């Protein structure tokens with residue numbers, strides 16, 4: 001039996017820039033989000049990750065005869081909040097549907113999903129696409145087709161083969177702990193007009209969606225653990241045409257970088273097929289992170305017939321307008337807006353804010369400023385010394401045992417003149433080493449700027465007397481030569497002096513204007 005006639009040259013690609021001269025890409029992004037509810041979509045089983053196989057199951061999620069599902073209210077509320085945050089309409093009445101197909105890790109032989117009656121539809125999300133080699137930053141409005149509720153499948157493990165895939169395996173194991181975990185699938189309308197920036201739009205959209213889901217606190221949003229998975233549909237049409245080409249659907253892309261790369265790769269592959277006068281084969285594709293290519297999955301026609309029909313064992317979901325408005329009241333400030341507001345409040349430059357966002361330090365800086373530190377000090381610690389330390393130790397910056405209150409306390413010690421910068425660093429080392437809070441560490445290590453001006457003046461006099469050549473330079477107008485003297489004064493004071501004060505005193509003693 002021949003399932004498909006594959007074009008022989010389908011794995012050729014053309015140069016990306018060349019492809020974009022002749023074709024306009026169209027994308028459709030389907031994102032599956034695993035919710036963070038305590039229990040499953042249709043039963044009371046726990047959803048925790050990492051439990052022993054098949055310990056979080058019951059007759060409902062195992063699909064045993066006669067078992068009756070009940071909808072998880074918390075999951076429906078999360079779905080509505082996601083829909084509202086995506087500017088969608090919320091259906092006043094909708095049903096679940098059975099999507100019928102066989103797969104060994106799906107014990108009911110159908111997935112309970114939604115079909116033509118999604119809980120949320122017709123929305124949009126404005127996405128900021130950052131500047132890149134390809135051009136300026138810009139805003140792209142992603143139109144959302146729908147967001148619907150469904151359940152996850154179980155997990156198969158294929159044992160014995162070299163690849164971990166079913167082909168070549170000796171036997172397969174199935175774990176149903178994941179079966180029935182609530183999923184929301186968010187589907188975009190076809191995205192057009194992004195031109196050569198299409199792969200960047202795809203990445204920026206998934207990133208913006210992830211930030212939004214995190215702010216909503218509806219999912220763990222760990223892409224590497226599969227909490228957020230993206231299927232990327234791509235097609236090309238000749239420039240000037242408005243008839244969409246045949247799409248391919250690259251499945252389960254699970255990092256932001258991969259979303260961009262997979263879309264880019266498919267554009268170059270489709271272009272080669274169309275250039276050769278051949279037809280793109282409508283199918284799913286597998287993304288290969290290591291080689292950066294996709295390979296054929298299964299043929300997929302738009303007419304695939306899952307024999308959808310309304311789920312007879314579940315009552316319809318009918319949120320009242322009051323419920324919807326109550327949930328709208330729980331929406332967080334949109335992440336992009338929040339970042340802009342905080343940047344202004346903190347007085348950071350665009351570059352500084354980008355570093356803070358990339359370091360994932362927005363929340364911790366917010367807490368640190370709230371605890372009383374200056375925004376500048378909060379940024380310096382969390383994206384500087386502490387970030388480096390966390391990186392070396394291979395932990396998150398928030399796992400170093402340093403709290404926002406510690407930073408605020410340390411910043412206070414610097415501002416009241418007890419510590420200079422290098423002393424503050426030593427104190428921080430002590431805090432990271434578990435020696436206690438900043439004041440405690442400073443006390444224990446005897447770190448304190450010498451406030452006794454007499455001692456500082458004596459050190460200044462001694463250094464001036466020992467360096468007549470430098471003194472001559474300074475008095476001849478080379479004020480920057482004072483740096484050498486400051487260094488020596490600091491040494492005399494065993495580091496426990498305020499460098500700015502030492503400089504002032506040196507110049508005053510020499511009768512030179514700073």
Ligand code: ADP
Pocket residue numbers: 026027028029030145187188189190191233234235244245246247
């Ligand atoms: P499927 O059942 O195949 O997953 P969906 O409707 O769930 O279908 O998702 C298809 C996605 O592909 C949607 O985001 C849709 O906007 C997009 N899409 C549809 N046609 C095309 C096309 N010709 N090129 C690119 N994307 C497309």
Ligand code: MG
Pocket residue numbers: 030
């Ligand atoms: Mg789909």
Ligand code: ZN
Pocket residue numbers: 040043044045056057058059060061062180
């Ligand atoms: Zn169960």
